[in-house]
Amino acid sequence: MREIVIIGGGYAGFYTAWGLEKKLRSGEARVTVIDPRPYMTYQPFLPEVTAGSVEARHAAVSLRRHLRTTRLIAGTVVEVRHADRRLTVRPVNGADHELRYDLLVVTAGAVTRTFPIPGLSGQAIGLKHVEEAVAIRDRLMTAFDQAASLPPGPERRKLLTVTFVGGGFSGVEGFGELLSLATAMLKSYPELSADDLSFHLVEARGRILPEVGDAPGAWVVRSLERRGAHVHLNTQLLSAVDGHVVLSSGEEFDSELIVWTAGNASNPVVHNHTDLPVDERGLLVVRPDLRVGTESEPVPDAWAAGDDAAVPDLAVHTPGARTVPNAQHAVRQGRLLAKNIAASLHGGKVRDYRHGSLGVVATLGLGRGIFQYKRLVVKGFPAWLMHRGYHVLAVPSWERKVRVLTVWLTAALFGRDLVSLASVQHPRDAFVTGGNPRPSVLDDASAGA
Structure with missing residues (x-):
């Protein structure tokens, strides 16, 4: 053969x-x-995995289950x-x-494109794989638990400061979904308020979402800023040592969670x-x-x-x-x-690849989105529905479609599931400590996988 x-x-x-x-x-x-990896990652679902709107396993399509006669190494x-x-x-x-x-x-x-920025490799996490999306979600939720037990001050502020570097689709969608999750979580944390949250999106160019037009891109910036986010355009990350973010604009702040989505290589x-x-x-x-x-x-x-x-x-x-x-x-x-x-x-004729764009659609958080096809632009809730409809049809296999739809319907009835499982990154801690995790366990989980 x-x-x-x-x-x-x-x-x-x-x-x-x-x-x-x-x-x-x-x-x-x-x-x-x-x-x-033994699975294909359906990457358009990763931003929703960070927000808990899609279960992590539902964004992964098993190779062995669907490739029945293919040898896998x-x-x-x-x-x-x-x-x-x-x-x-x-x-x-x-x-x-x-x-x-x-x-x-x-x-x-x-692969994720990175640069030799001081502190980047030790502090940042990407958003290209399911494991990264899960870790981002768990780190934010762990930070909320820790911040709720602290008085107002620099330490609490750092825990609730999130920085995304990169204003492409992956970065903007992940940023919008995580901002939506953090805002929703405030209802369960009476000790915290919206003023405690600090979300920063850093983009080296003068605009975000280069796949859409200038006007829709500017609308997305205004939409994020109305929700309390800080969008830094024409700005680069200069340093992230120990979570201390230094931007080329001269701004500096401490950030517990830094997500790097600045392009591919x-x-x-x-x-x-x-x-x-x-x-x-x-x-x-x-x-x-x-x-x-x-x-x-x-x-x-x-x-x-x-x-x-x-x-x-x-x-x-x-x-x-x-x-x-x-x-x-x-x-x-x-x-x-x-x-x-x-x-x-088989001695047949091969065909050239030709595909006209179907348009671009992005989620900006629960109930928010943007869609553009040529000059047609749809914003807000209708665009969000279009995003979900397109991707539930595009994800491979009916089994995955049904699982994703089930999670969405459950969330519509009962709301978000706000449980952090950061401890799974350290599964032996409970065994070693006799069921009483050391204070450093949460610290380790929030610091990185």
Whole structure:
């Protein structure tokens, strides 16, 4: 049998494998997916996971449950030698080993882009994985518990200060959802008031949400500020040592929770450890039909899609335009990739990727959102409903759709679930201390996973 190896089990990788299972003949090829996690993260749900509006497990789609005939390897690819049709796998446990293949699909996905800012690596947390979203929620709730037992002052103020760095969709949605959660939690904490909360959104550019127009973006800023948030535009984070935030505007404050959502970078294995062609941004050079290479110099038996692929955007008329790295494109590229690979194996015709934008929609907290399609802009509650409707339809499998809808309906009847499980990050503490956790346990849980 042919060996088809897919690097990465995210959107593009999952949908490619899922499609190949349906389109390949029995015994025609063996498909292998290599990913360190046993699930695909549905990232549009992560902001709602931070707010408790979606259960963490419902934002994760099990690879083993849905990829029934695909071989799954829990590990990371550290080197690709396509000229020899071999790659090196570093498993979660065990020594590195080589894997031979006949056809390669690179859908490794992007990683969080960081900068050498003092204190950033020791204080900040990202918002790209389910574990991070859960930790953000638990840290905020733990901070509320701690702050409620303190008198007004700098320590309480720091505990209830939240800083998001990055004004793209991930940052703005996570910021809006967490602000909505914190505001709702005040009802359960009579010791605290809205004046104790301090939420900061820091963006290096002069606007947020670059995918929407200037006017809708400005409306989002005003909406957040009316809710008590501080939006710092044209501002950079200079330092975060020990939670002390220093901004390029000259402002300084202490922040217990710092969330970094300032963009993505290509996966290191793509731009550093492969002999496949990459562009100046470190992305794989890809043809419109998702083969790696150029029209004049295609790379045999290599395909790519998703955030690590510079896929030409045929739906726009701008020369050299590439598709933006979002779920809308990754899902559809994965589906087409499965069809094209099957067609190439069966002697059929492959198709170019072309997808016009369906518009952009973002949640800004419970009951708040924004949607834009060309010149049509919808704000507030209708946009929030559109956000939920679109994503419950887009999340893979009916099982996940039903689970998410059930949680939403339960929350509509009984309100938010305001229980923190930060202690799960230290599961042995209760056993070691005989059921009486030390004061440092909460401190450790709020300081980081």
